[in-house]
Amino acid sequence: MDWTAFRLSVELAAWTTAILLPIGLLVGRWLAYHRFRGRGFVEALIALPLVLPPTVLGYYLLVSFSRDAPIGQLWLAFTGDGLNFSFAGIVLASVIFNLPFAIQPVQRAFETVPAHVREAAWCCGLSTSRTLTRIELPLIWPGLISAMVLTFVHTIGEFGVVLMVGGAIDGETKTVAIAIYDRVQAFDDEAAGAMSLVLLIASFIAIGLVYGLAGRARGVGVR
Amino acid sequence: MDWTAFRLSVELAAWTTAILLPIGLLVGRWLAYHRFRGRGFVEALIALPLVLPPTVLGYYLLVSFSRDAPIGQLWLAFTGDGLNFSFAGIVLASVIFNLPFAIQPVQRAFETVPAHVREAAWCCGLSTSRTLTRIELPLIWPGLISAMVLTFVHTIGEFGVVLMVGGAIDGETKTVAIAIYDRVQAFDDEAAGAMSLVLLIASFIAIGLVYGLAGRARGVGVR
Amino acid sequence: QQDRPVIAAASDLQFALSEIAEQFEAETGRSVRLNFGSSGNFRRQIAQGAPYELYLSADETYVHALHEEGHLEDGGILYAIGRIVIVAPRGEDRIVDGSLVRLRSALDDRTLRRFAIANPDHAPYGVAARQALQAAGQWELIEPRLVYGENVSQAARYALSGDTDGGIIAYSLVRGGPLAERATYALIPESAHDPLRQRMALVADAGETARAFYDYLQQEAARAVLADFGFELPDTP
Amino acid sequence: MSADREYGLSIELKAQRPIPLAVDFHVKPGELLALVGPSGSGKTTILRTIAGLQRRVVGRISCAGRVWLDTARGLRLSPQARRVGMVFQDYALFPHCNALENLMLAMDRGSPSERATMARALLARVRLEGLERRLPGELSGGQQQRVAVARALAREPDILLLDEPFSAVDMMTRQRLQRELAALRRDIRIPILFVTHDLTEATALADRICVLHEGHALQTDEPEALFRRPASPQVARLLGRPNVFQGMIVNNGQGERLRWGSLELEIRDTTGLPPGTPVHWYVPDSDIVLHRRERPSRGERENPVNGVIEECLTLGAQTYVTLHCSETADSLQINVSTHAAARNGLTPGAEASVSLLSDGIHVMVPETVQEPR
Amino acid sequence: MSADREYGLSIELKAQRPIPLAVDFHVKPGELLALVGPSGSGKTTILRTIAGLQRRVVGRISCAGRVWLDTARGLRLSPQARRVGMVFQDYALFPHCNALENLMLAMDRGSPSERATMARALLARVRLEGLERRLPGELSGGQQQRVAVARALAREPDILLLDEPFSAVDMMTRQRLQRELAALRRDIRIPILFVTHDLTEATALADRICVLHEGHALQTDEPEALFRRPASPQVARLLGRPNVFQGMIVNNGQGERLRWGSLELEIRDTTGLPPGTPVHWYVPDSDIVLHRRERPSRGERENPVNGVIEECLTLGAQTYVTLHCSETADSLQINVSTHAAARNGLTPGAEASVSLLSDGIHVMVPETVQEPR
């Protein structure tokens, strides 16, 4: 059992989710409350990373993260390090790949916050940010949980992009998904099965608890 | 440009979406309206396929779809055909893999339908099914569109599972994702780039139009 | 922390190289980290500066190309020549013979369901498989029955899945390891395809251990293991 | 049960949640019963139970000759099967349908064009001509409420359940709608339950009023009877009737009298209670007659009460006068026309006398428990 | 502008959407202005504009000495910066917060425990003791509305904007809340705008009433003045005042008179209009005096009008009488106490006479355009 890979996957998923949380909130909220021409195309743009096969997307990311490309150069200038084959690189790739899962559920949730309730919050003197934390967040909670769980889970299972950009370096970019894949490739079905089972059970319990707790916490709208 | 692969991908995505649409509606609605112990775990179960690397999930599906396994046997008995390496097989695999994307947004959307509005529909004499089609569906429309678009797009880009279960048979199970991957692997970057570009542009326009139209059609809740 | 270089190796070396690495560690006390995967992916990643120190490709053209681009120390050396086999799940040797005659008859009486090879568009073993089928004059006939693995190990999976009647895969995969007892196979003559020339090279700036391993691979002990797993050993580097 | 009772609404309900509920009444076809009671007394809960939306209840509901609920027999019709026309307190319009579509969805007879015509006619009836194509979100509160009323009618229901249906509309429109409702009762003879907190409205429209308190029906009676003979001080208080006092039954030899402070009042409806029984009693506004200055008026000899005016509150044509009566240490609230008040010099501090007509004095017999009907 | 005007609410607004709006008034600190008008006349829109929620508007709003909106200068404060206490027509409570939390969210001063104490006190003030921990979905309509009122107060606002704040509460609670509101006006001297469709409520509570029609303020005046001197037949109609008639100014040599059919009525407030001018005129209820049978009463000589009773409608202590007057072909609506009606034998078909007091007759000068104030 490759525990390092497990740890790494959880770290990767946690970072990805943590980074996508504010992005999802900001972009989702903005898309929910503003109607403009071409809004549909902005939404489409966010979903686009999904249409490419992960390995191919990974390859294009590999190229754009390279030291010769603007993103890679920028990163190099700031951190003195390359993006490719680094933990930072797979986090960034994951973030891009998971954009739609983080943004869409949040957007839909914001869309259902009644306008009057927000207005009432303003009239109660709640600033935009307090309205967000005290009124909107509790109301969009189920959507937010959905977004975060989907992002987390999808990152855990992600393989093509991470493999391509990360290079499966032990202890740095070799996630549990890659480790399981490796075992399958090596026809080591027993190890693959054991790792899969551990992953599935751990995920099942973790997700189940998250949904269970999130669902119990005041199910607004459901009665 | 492998137009057959394009066509196949669209067919696969269309079938997957079409099959998941009723499943998403039924399961999503059921999860939204019923509170029971362990609901969180049912939701977790649905999300589980995501945690495994697609190729590995594909491998397990390959095994369960084989003629020796119950699912494969059942299918064989009914259709006289194997599931593995067939279009039906990759559709089924896609369906399983996309369950969370089809169910979750729909569930969240149903959760926000006001109880009074449903009750008013019953008092107006609308049967459960008419309440669904005339009241609930229009109200959950944005969530439903999200679910369908994510499912469709995710199927188009899906590669590991489809490749494993389908075997990349030209005209039968070789989707555009596999075709692009093949071109990349063959260092035919030009063809890969061209196909990717066509795929991206077509997807961008299609998704953009869907979201645009869906957004314009009575944005209830957004004002 | 000790220098533990990452070695990028073609997936047909899956079993052989693992054994060599163990011996290497036992003998020298140094260890390497093995990454198996598609030679093509490694070629791209090395071109982007992947921190692999040694590259064992299943296709020597990738080594030449990387060398020309200046990512490798030198042109490397030829370390093995791959062989291919026709396999089927153990006990179903209906189509298994090196001359592909039985395959032909299965094709002729239309009892062949599916047949697995690696994707000949990019996998070296897929190319060899196609050449062998072409040489036997069966390519046109069998093409509609083929399923393609992304690489040779996926093809092996298919070949032994029960939903195919077999396939053509690397000899190295069935010589040892877990597949040996699950498969029945026959070697396809070398003459049926172009030689699968496998070349390795040190990546620029490779460290001590990688160099040592590179040298070790050229030693008799390592060559014996490769031979044991069914690779032909080239005389000339 | 008589055929008459069969073909109306009969309910007999008990529930514990959300509030303890115990109600039991019958509404005849064409009859309008107003439910009044404090906020939170269970009015909405009763309507929801009749509609089949509130399920945790035991009892029996029958309407139009069909049994809708009989928990003893395990029978419970779905809301759809009950044919109720319901106006929700918060309207519950379909937010994605315009006014016309909201109505048409509730109709299950006729071709689409017939339904559109009928829906238009109904919207015109609630004065919404020209707003047929507006979504609920584009209508004002009162306009939405009227769509809800029209939608309840569109269903061609067996019973109308109206939860404060006119609370958001202005007085003029309200009067018009009240007239429409009165007309409707002649056209379609179905029971109508009507929640309102406007007693004037209840009095003007309802055949009977049911006074609810904490889930219990305290009294169900015709408005006139209710205002003249409230069953208990609580009912009088809930109806906003001020003149409830404590007294005692006495017998001064000439017959039964009501002792109030040092006064002894004549009463027409004798109670037969033993002398000495302490009672609550009530006198309605209409039976308090102000004595006119210098000119005696009819009935002046009846139960005269003298007092000093404590307070005068003028609201338009009406003036509310509080008269403190030293003989009883209680205050009477009276209600005179503003010009009568001016004519008689009713100002704080002035003395005034009234007669309490013996016809009107209502002694609340302590044991009186409202018979469920 | 006087300092007095500075420290109140001044608004001057024009808008096209959602309805054409043109209003312009001032409300002093501690003053309560009631907005009345038909459903859809723009009452909610005006409150929303003041709160800063409706943005498509031009004009100026200042309150408590600060300018909140001045489109000419491009100034527009956010709703948060305006310190308004707003009760939404649909309450708009925070659905995930219980009653107490709803209030505490609106407070921005004091420690959490101080805020909890104050919130509890406010909830008690609106009679919701014991329901502090209920979510809005677990409260009845009227209970929710009272939470909304308490929340508006919790903000310690510079102005209160109440959109039909008592529409869902029963009469008793309503009276109590009205008293609370009246008390509040003494405690905190801020302008209060109050939308209601209950004219009795408006009259009882408001210092002035603004009558709105299709987004236009028709008349803003004290209740007494409004009911006695409505500016136009439309205002009288919107206020539900029936006795508006057409007449003509004449001069019979003894001074200006009002010709009504074949009658010539004395008027106290002469108009100075040239004889022959056709006018509308109005007489309030309080200035129609019924002649008593056999006994002449004060003012009987003033403008006597004889007629036949068409209809009598008794609602409790009041009876509404329609008197058809053949000399004028018009009908007067009068309102007498039920026992006066009985005493004078007012039944359909009976003859009756009234006097229209010359004090009360109000001639609506045709050009009168309500001066915006």
Ligand SMILES: Nc1ncnc2c1ncn2[C@@H]1O[C@H](COP(=O)(O)OP(=O)(O)OP(=O)(O)O)[C@@H](O)[C@H]1O
């Ligand atoms: N979901 C719930 N959970 C707990 N209590 C509830 C719930 N719904 C209603 N109640 C309580 O039940 C009581 C009756 O409510 P109901 O809505 O029937 O009152 P109502 O008579 O219609 O009042 P109103 O005139 O204010 O609308 C109220 O005290 C209310 O707080």
Ligand SMILES: Nc1ncnc2c1ncn2[C@@H]1O[C@H](COP(=O)(O)OP(=O)(O)OP(=O)(O)O)[C@@H](O)[C@H]1O
């Ligand atoms: N979003 C909108 N789109 C179009 N028209 C609207 C919209 N919102 C309100 N209106 C219209 O504007 C007018 C004024 O609405 P407003 O809500 O101010 O009325 P109101 O005086 O508060 O009425 P009520 O007493 O019924 O609440 C109404 O005729 C309404 O139909």
Ligand code: MOO
């Ligand atoms: O490079 Mo491979 O061994 O064909 O996967």
Ligand SMILES: [Mg+2]
């Ligand atoms: Mg209610």
Ligand SMILES: [Mg+2]
């Ligand atoms: Mg309004």
